[in-house]
Amino acid sequence: MTDGPSDSPARYDFVAAELRWQRAWSDASLFSAPDVPDGSKPKYYVLEMFPYPSGKIHMGHVRNYTLGDVVARYKRARGHQVMHPMGWDAFGLPAENAARERGTHPAAWTYANIANMRAELKSMGLSLDWSREFATCDPEYYGQQQALFLDFLGAGLVERRKSWVNWDPVDGTVLANEQVIDGKGWRSGAPVEKRELSQWFLAITKYAPQLLEALNTLDRWPERVRTMQANWIGRSEGARVRFALAEPVDGTAEVEVFTTRPDTLYGMSFLAVAAEHPLAAAAGARDPKAAEFIAECRSQGTSEAAIEQAEKKGFDTGFRVKHPFIPGATFPVWIANFVLMEYGTGALFGCPAHDQRDIDFARKYGLPVMPVVLPPGEDPATFDVGKTAYTGDGTLFHSEFLDGLGTEAGKRAAIDALEAKGVGQGVVNWRLRDWGVSRQRYWGCPIPVIHCDDCGIVPVPKDQLPVRLPEDVDFARPGNPLDHHPTWKHVDCPSCGKPGRRETDTFDTFVDSSWYFARFTAPRAETPLVAAAANGWLPVDQYIGGIEHAILHLLYSRFFTRALAGMGHLDTPEPFAGLFTQGMVQHASYKAPDGRWLAPDEVEATPDGGAVERATGIALTVSRNDKMSKSKRNTIDPGGIISRYGADTARWFILADNPPDRDMEWSEAGVSGAHRFVQRLWRLAATLESRGGAQGSEGEARPLMQAVHRTIAAVTAALDSFAFNVAVARLHELANAIESSPAPLEARREAVGLMARLVAPMMPHLAEEIWSILHPGEGTLVAGMPWPEADPALLMAESMTIAVQVLGKLRATLSVPVGIAEAELMALAEAEENVQRAIAGKPIRKRIHVPGRVVNFVV
RNA sequence: GCGGGUGUGGCGGAACGGUAGACGCGGCGGACUCAAAAUCCGCUUCUGGCAACAGAGUGCCGGUUCGAAACCGGCCACCCGCACCA
Numbered sequence: 022m023t024d025g026p027s028d029s030p031a032r033y034d035f036v037a038a039e040l041r042w043q044r045a046w047s048d049a050s051l052f053s054a055p056d057v058p059d060g061s062k063p064k065y066y067v068l069e070m071f072p073y074p075s076g077k078i079h080m081g082h083v084r085n086y087t088l089g090d091v092v093a094r095y096k097r098a099r100g101h102q103v104m105h106p107m108g109w110d111a112f113g114l115p116a117e118n119a120a121r122e123r124g125t126h127p128a129a130w131t132y133a134n135i136a137n138m139r140a141e142l143k144s145m146g147l148s149l150d151w152s153r154e155f156a157t158c159d160p161e162y163y164g165q166q167q168a169l170f171l172d173f174l175g176a177g178l179v180e181r182r183k184s185w186v187n188w189d190p191v192d193g194t195v196l197a198n199e200q201v202i203d204g205k206g207w208r209s210g211a212p213v214e215k216r217e218l219s220q221w222f223l224a225i226t227k228y229a230p231q232l233l234e235a236l237n238t239l240d241r242w243p244e245r246v247r248t249m250q251a252n253w254i255g256r257s258e259g260a261r262v263r264f265a266l267a268e269p270v271d272g273t274a275e276v277e278v279f280t281t282r283p284d285t286l287y288g289m290s291f292l293a294v295a296a297e298h299p300l301a302a303a304a305g306a307r308d309p310k311a312a313e314f315i316a317e318c319r320s321q322g323t324s325e326a327a328i329e330q331a332e333k334k335g336f337d338t339g340f341r342v343k344h345p346f347i348p349g350a351t352f353p354v355w356i357a358n359f360v361l362m363e364y365g366t367g368a369l370f371g372c373p374a375h376d377q378r379d380i381d382f383a384r385k386y387g388l389p390v391m392p393v394v395l396p397p398g399e400d401p402a403t404f405d406v407g408k409t410a411y412t413g414d415g416t417l418f419h420s421e422f423l424d425g426l427g428t429e430a431g432k433r434a435a436i437d438a439l440e441a442k443g444v445g446q447g448v449v450n451w452r453l454r455d456w457g458v459s460r461q462r463y464w465g466c467p468i469p470v471i472h473c474d475d476c477g478i479v480p481v482p483k484d485q486l487p488v489r490l491p492e493d494v495d496f497a498r499p500g501n502p503l504d505h506h507p508t509w510k511h512v513d514c515p516s517c518g519k520p521g522r523r524e525t526d527t528f529d530t531f532v533d534s535s536w537y538f539a540r541f542t543a544p545r546a547e548t549p550l551v552a553a554a555a556n557g558w559l560p561v562d563q564y565i566g567g568i569e570h571a572i573l574h575l576l577y578s579r580f581f582t583r584a585l586a587g588m589g590h591l592d593t594p595e596p597f598a599g600l601f602t603q604g605m606v607q608h609a610s611y612k613a614p615d616g617r618w619l620a621p622d623e624v625e626a627t628p629d630g631g632a633v634e635r636a637t638g639i640a641l642t643v644s645r646n647d648k649m650s651k652s653k654r655n656t657i658d659p660g661g662i663i664s665r666y667g668a669d670t671a672r673w674f675i676l677a678d679n680p681p682d683r684d685m686e687w688s689e690a691g692v693s694g695a696h697r698f699v700q701r702l703w704r705l706a707a708t709l710e711s712r713g714g715a716q717g718s719e720g721e722a723r724p725l726m727q728a729v730h731r732t733i734a735a736v737t738a739a740l741d742s743f744a745f746n747v748a749v750a751r752l753h754e755l756a757n758a759i760e761s762s763p764a765p766l767e768a769r770r771e772a773v774g775l776m777a778r779l780v781a782p783m784m785p786h787l788a789e790e791i792w793s794i795l796h797p798g799e800g801t802l803v804a805g806m807p808w809p810e811a812d813p814a815l816l817m818a819e820s821m822t823i824a825v826q827v828l829g830k831l832r833a834t835l836s837v838p839v840g841i842a843e844a845e846l847m848a849l850a851e852a853e854e855n856v857q858r859a860i861a862g863k864p865i866r867k868r869i870h871v872p873g874r875v876v877n878f879v880v
Numbered sequence: 881g882c883g884g885g886u887g888u889g890g891c892g893g894a895a896c897g898g899u900a901g902a903c904g905c906g907g908c909g910g911a912c913u914c915a916a917a918a919u920c921c922g923c924u925u926c927u928g929g930c931a932a933c934a935g936a937g938u939g940c941c942g943g944u945u946c947g948a949a950a951c952c953g954g955c956c957a958c959c960c961g962c963a964c965c966a
Contacts, residue, residue, distance in 0.1 A: 031918085073966050113966065186964070197964040245884055249961075252883050325962050329881040359881085363963090378881085453963095460964065530966070568960060571884080576963095604886095605960085677904065679892055684959070686892075694905055700918090746893070750903035757903095824899040829947035831899050855933085869946055875898045879946045 033703035033790065035667030042789040043146055051097075051804050052148045054104040056543070057557040065101035066558050067093040068538055070566030070574070071108045074134040074156070075115060078141045080606035080649060080675075080687055081567065083659045087672045087783075088603060088681050088745070089565045090147045094782040095740050096563075097148070098808035104558055106541040107142065107149045109135050109156035112163075112530045114197065116464045120496045127464040128492070131158055141660055145668045146785050148804065153544045157533035162540065163466035164487025165549040166532065170469060171480050172588050173223060180222045181478070184457055185297065185362075187323055188216035193499040195461045198324045215319040220459035221468055221526060225580045229254055229451045231594075232579055241599035243682075246571045253572050255452025257281050260436050261366065262445035264292060264342035267351050270303045276342060276354070279365030279450050283439065284431030287420035288372040288393035290383060292342050293335065293357035295367040301356045304338035311336055311356065318358045325361070333382050334358045345444045346421065357382065363454050373410065380410040393420050394428065456577065458529045463494055463502040465527030473514035473521040482515050488523070501525055534574055535581035538564075538596055555591040564597040568682075571602060601743055604684040610655040611641040618654040621689075649687070657687050669784035670696040676783050677749040698753070699787055702780065705759060706773050706791040709766065722768035723815075728758040729772045730815035736779050737811070745783070752780060770795060775809050825850040826877040827859040835876075843870055850876045 046052065058064035069089035072082050093105040109131075116127035123130075135156060142149075155162050173179050187196040191209035195218075200207045225232075233254045236247045259281035266274055276292065294300050296318035305312035314336040321331055340354040352370075359378055360369060373383035374392040383390050394415040395401050401418050414428040422438065423431050439445030459468070467488040469481040481488055491509040494502040503509060503525040514521035536549075542558040543551035559582075566574075575597070582596040611619040611632055625635045632641045649656045662671050674695035679685045732755040739748035759772050774795050781788035781803045788803045818839060823846065825833040833853040837846060847868060850856060860880055867879035 070966095075966090110966070115965085195964070198962095199965045249884050253962085255883095323964085326881075327962095329962085331881090333881095457964080462964090529964070531963095534966085567966095568885085570961095570966085572961065573963065574966085677892090683886075683893095688892080688905075690905055691892075697918095698904085704919090744894095747903085750894070753903050822899075826898080826947070829898085829945090834899060858933095867946065869898090871898055871947095874896095875947085877898080877946055 031704075033700055033707075033787070035669065035699070035786070036664075038790045039144075039146060039668055039786040042786045043143065045789070045802060046146075046148070046804055049802060049805065051802065052093075052103075052105060053150045053152055054102065054106075054558075056551075057553050058102050058104075062100055062102040064104070064558060065096045065563070066104045066561045067096065067563045068106065068541070068561045068565070070564075070570060071110050071534070071537060072138065073110045073113060073115070074131055074138055076134045076137065078138050078659050080657055080659055082142075083145065083671060084603055084606055084675050084681070084685070085565060085567070086142065086145060086147055087675050088601070088743075089563075090145075090149075090672075090785075091676065091740065091745060091782040092563050092565070093148050094785060094804065095808070097804075098778075098782070098806065100807065103148075104541070105147075105149050106153040106544075107147070107151065108154050108537060108541065108544075109138075109158075110530065110534050110537070111135065111156040111158040112465045112527075112533055114462070114464070117462060117496065120464075124496075126492070126494075128158065128490075131156070131464075141663075144660075144663050145672070148785070153541050155540070155544050157466070157530070157537065158464070160487045160489050161545070162537075163533070164489075165540070165546075166466050166528070166536070167469040167481070167486045167488055168483055169536065169549050169585070169590075170528075171483060172590075173584065174470075174480055176584070176588055178224045178227065178584055180224055180455065181219060182222060183217045184220050184222075185215045185217055185323055186220075188214045190214055194501070198322070201322055204320060204322060212320060213322065215321075215323060218459075218461075220457050222455040222457050223532075223580070225456045225577070226451060226453055228580050228583050229256070229453050231583060232453075232576065235579075235595060239595065239598075239600070242597075243600065243602055246568075246575070246600060246602060249571050250576055253453065253576065257450050257452070259283065259448065259450055260432075260439060260445050261448050262286070262345060262370065262439055264345065264370070265444075266354075267341040267343055270300060270340055273299070273303075276300060276368050277366045278368045278370050279448070280370060281450075282372065282375060282432070283435035283445075284417060284420075284423060284426070284428055285372040285375050285393050286344070286346060286370070286435055287417075287423065288374050288391045289344065289352055289370045290373055290389040290391060291353050291355055291371040293355045293360050293369055293371055293382070295360040295362035296356055296358065297362040298356070298360075298367045300338065300340065300354060300368075304336075304340065304356065308339070311338060314356060318356070321358060328361065329359060331358055333378065333385065335382060335386060337386075345439060345442065353388075355382075355386075364452060365450055374406050375410050375412055377410045377412065380406065380408065384408065391419065393417055393423075456529075456531075456580070458532055459526040460529055461501040461504070461525070462527055463490065463496075465530060466533060467503070468524045468526050468528060470524045471512060471514055471521045472524065473517060473519065475519060476514055476516040476521075479514055479516045479521070485515070503527070531574060531577050535577045536585065538578070539582070539585065539591065550585070550590045552589075552591060556593065559591060559593045560595055560598040563599040563601065565601045565603060567605065568602040575600070601682070603681050604679075606649055606687055607684055608649050608655040608657060608687045610653040613639055613641055620654045621657065662692060666692060666696045667699065667786070669787045670699050673698065673749065673784050676745040678746065680746055681743055698756070699784065702756060702776070702784075702787060703791065705756065706777070706794045709770060709773060709795075721762070722764045725758065725762040725764040725768055725772055726812075727815050727818075728755060728762075729775050730811045733775065733779065733809050733811040734816055737808070740782065749783070752776065755779075778803055778806060778809050781806075821873055823850070823873075824875045825853060825856055826875060827856060828879060829877060830859070832856045832859045843872075846870070847876065851878070 067089055069085045093103050097103045111131050116131050119125055119130045120127050187201050189196050189206035189209055191211040196206055201213050204213055206213055233256055236251055259279060260283040261277055261279055263275045263277045296315045301315055305315045335355040335357040338354045341351040342354055344350040371379040373380040373390040375394050392404055392406055395404055395418050396411055396415045417423045417426050417431045423434055426434055436447040469488045471479045473479050491506055498505055510523040510525055512521055512523055538561050539550055539555050542554040578596050583594050585591055586594050611624045619634055623635055624632045674692045678691055732751050735751040736748045755776055777788045777791040792803045820836055820838055823835045823837055824831055832855045835849055863880040865878050865880055869877040
């Protein structure tokens with residue numbers, strides 16, 4: 022048999038085909054969603070986290086949008102009315118960096134990037150409803166966001182208070198945490214200071230109980246994300262305890278602490294306050310050494326990681342507090358760098374024996390360690406702690422009226438006693454802090470308020486929205502361009518008409534991404550949302566994005582949705598009914614001995630698994646599994662892959678390589694393997710007629726149809742459970758089965774047609790191409806066809822393979838008819854030569870039979 | 881530091897507590913070709929053995945079970961997040 026008619030092309034021309042089918046889908050308007058689901062079919066809203074328009078799409082985008090597109094196309098085929106929109110998370114720091122570095126305006130830079138990335142996304146063949154596209158930097162979007170903010174204000178969900186920021190004293194700007202490198206400003210190199218600013222906050226903590234409680238209802242979210250959110254919200258029961266100062270300090274008579282362990286009050290050996298605490302300030306005013314220590318804490322960086330990883334340090338203020346229960350006993354007040362001002366009251370009492378941080382601190386500064394909780398089975402006369410605190414439950418001792426109580430009973434008794442004395446009470450404390458949304462930057466949504474000397478803070482009237490960003494801004498000067506713009510901030514007070522000042526802070530970009538999914542349901546509306554559309558489409562049925570958003574973005578969006586529901590904008594309290602978190606895309610990175618990072622195309626692999634620089638032959642340090650990043654130069658441009666191999670190849674490789682929730686490693690070899698499969702499937706269809714087998718008998722058709730229908734069942738189950746790599750494996754098996762099948766032509770034609778439909782969510786262009794080869798001139802699009810159904814009659818097997826074990830070790834396998842009697846099976850199994858040898862004449866004590874699977878003899 | 885996760889051949893991975901390694905990548909051998917590419921066929925966890933087969937094996941140590949990659953306890957390594965990166 023030859024390869025087929027000599028005039029048939031031997032290769033699939035994916036470049037022409039992909040463009041052709043993208044146009045056909047667009048002409049048929051297959052992917053546009055109605056404004057409100059019309060009820061003809063169940064609605065399904067698929068959404069991937071929208072991209073930041075950095076300039077080019079990266080592999081993480083390709084993975085994210087491929088996953089979403091598989092879901093969208095599959096659900097459409099399963100009879101859903103699908104909404105699958107796309108937009109741009111377009112505000113943010115990089116646009117300002119580009120403006121400072123290259124002199125391009127942030128808006129021009131951003132919209133040029135969007136144009137480029139839109140074209141790249143279109144080349145992927147995604148089944149998106151592009152008519153709903155918007156960018157968060159469109160005034161039509163951020164103006165509606167300003168309107169929402171005014172509603173938040175009206176609902177009492179906005180507060181203004183002071184908080185600490187990273188300050189670059191040379192550049193005169195606030196720095197993001199990522200702009201602080203080793204405690205220094207990334208551009209100026211100057212040591213970063215903490216500075217206190219008045220900032221806008223959204224009162225997410227008012228929703229803390231609901232946000233925690235409702236995690237139980239999110240049964241299509243990954244367990245780990247729910248756990249992380251629950252820990253982040255951090256509900257803990259404990260007590261607030263007011264310690265009287267031995268001597269009043271600046272008129273203050275007491276310090277309040279929060280503790281989750283009021284039962285251990287008798288083990289107290291010190292009290293510690295944060296460096297930002299008023300008592301610390303009072304100490305600083307009295308003692309230059311204290312002020313020096315506070316300054317040192319202030320250079321520590323504002324992130325929790327930086328604070329907790331820093332060496333534990335303290336300073337004894339000389340102030341003392343009285344114990345609430347022990348008459349006459351007083352304890353020193355320290356300033357400690359591990360106490361967070363934002364958590365609890367910014368002060369804690371130290372019980373070294375039963376808290377690890379406290380004992381580290383106590384050992385370092387020679388403070389007493391007094392055990393008061395006796396672990397089960399320990400002797401009170403001998404129990405002591407060394408370097409490790411005992412943090413578990415036990416029986417209280419050395420604790421007067423608490424002696425003999427267990428941990429829980431002790432907490433209750435201590436709280437009762439504190440309340441009776443009027444020096445404390447039981448409280449629920451939350452780790453969650455209010456959301457600071459102020460940013461001192463240009464490229465963000467202006468916060469729509471005006472400051473007036475007489476009226477105070479005045480909201481911009483809704484009919485004056487949007488508050489547009491000025492276009493003529495100067496990035497040459499350091500600081501916030503809005504603040505030093507000559508005219509923009511000078512406006513009259515809307516209330517009294519006297520000269521006032523615009524707020525020059527803009528919103529955190531997380532605000533932009535906290536409601537975009539709702540705006541997609543009515544992207545052009547003159548109000549932020551349209552209730553009928555939002556309620557019709559929300560919640561998002563399947564949301565897909567990176568695990569790095571497990572907490573902040575997802576929690577902020579949940580808060581926003583609840584707040585919007587509370588204000589009557591929509592009905593659904595939760596934005597995302599289903600969540601899938603994808604892994605990162607990684608690539609090996611290559612570093613030269615002189616510290617240069619080399620791009621993959623500058624590198625040659627060596628047989629021993631290493632790599633050398635192609636130009637010089639210098640051996641390189643290869644590090645596998647590095648996150649793709651510009652600084653390590655290990656990024657692969659998806660655009661190049663798509664033009665060289667086609668979108669289907671890129672999509673197929675990304676799906677085939679590994680489970681989508683795990684990190685994946687991009688490999689050239691894997692891509693070319695995927696492309697081979699694309700060509701092979703196409704050939705299967707294109708050469709069907711010429712491959713012989715037309716004379717095959719009807720009897721040979723049945724095994725092939727069984728294979729096809731088993732594949733339908735397996736691929737359906739795999740797609741339902743996000744096991745896309747397994748779906749790919751099953752389709753490989755089916756291709757193998759079709760190629761080697763002697764079935765007649767018609768059966769093979771049917772098999773290839775069904776295969777095309779199964780492949781369609783993953784490789785949509787190839788599916789159309791194959792379908793059009795099999796059904797020339799019909800003009801039907803696979804993208805509009807229903808999902809194939811597996812025929813139960815073809816799923817039944819005639820025989821099965823049973824594993825035969827002796828003592829759990831495999832000794833033989835048996836192929837038996839499906840309906841075989843147990844006794845007959847046991848006899849056959851026992852008669853096997855290998856089984857007999859393993860039994861070695863010993864009596865069989867037990868026979869275990871797992872139907873359809875295994876027989877195990879216990880001797 | 882705190883919180884969360886992951887770990888299976890040379891590589892990516894598959895496996896309702898029931899035949900570990902499906903499927904693919906890579907490699908080796910062969911066919912076709914003047915040759916190459918493309919394509920096709922075979923082998924490919926490790927050790928011993930011509931083979932039949934036997935032993936070992938899912939990060940490490942221990943446990944539960946007739947049977948553990950999966951369940952439990954204790955470790956190790958790596959990855960993600962930590963509130964102004966998006």
